[in-house]
Amino acid sequence: MDLEETKSGDAFETNAENKNMKLICCPLCEEVIFSREVANLVSQQFSLPEISKENTGNIHKMIEFDTAWQVTDQFNFENIGFLNKTGDVQYLICANCDYGPLGYTENSKTFMISCTRTKQLKEDEIPKNSKLPEELSLFLENAMAQQSSS
Template sequence: MTDEANFADQIENEKNRTNVRCQFCNSLMLKAREASYCEQEVNVPLMVQKKDSKSDSLNTETLHHFWLVEDMMTFENIGFSHTVDGRKFLVCADCERGPVGYHELSTKRCYLSLKRVVHVDA
């Protein structure tokens, strides 16, 4: 089954139908109907990095499905990494796992990956 098919149940009127929580500690990140669905192709570091003593680079994956949050104060619970190439990566503020998305410094918008969180009925 494709990611699009998996995520269709989470989208209602182009918004998140349910609450969005951390997949590791179940912390509430975003309440239902607070973010808009968007698609884009973005490389984001893997949540678990492989140890490679020969390289300082991060292993990444391409993500396509995001919740767009226009104002960072909309989040119930989110943490931010240090700035890397004009972005801050988003992590769970409670367990610090991530990244679950990124914050674009130039636009001040946040993008939360549907693939890296869980959706629970409001």
């Protein structure tokens, strides 16, 4: 699956307080990054390394962005991974599939996630068991079947 970043002109649904109205998800595995009404939509210039298929740890070409989902508490995330710091910047990736970088933090107080490197979904659009590995899902299904048959 070849992922392209969402075009900057795409609509990002927010409420009257400028918070996300839909779930903010990883575009690759659709794991939830933010629940509804958690992140603020902000207009701010920033750059992130280009997403590379090979995870060599090297910084690639930087891409400019102008819109982000912003939170001020790392516990607002449902799912996020932190890469090692590069100078003062720490890049953020999907903790489920390592896709990214999706955003960054410079001071661990403000976290910016690129709107165009994420996907907005409604609750009913999230795949069932998206958080469970296949082996665990099968184990739970078998355990529930055994319990109901006894």
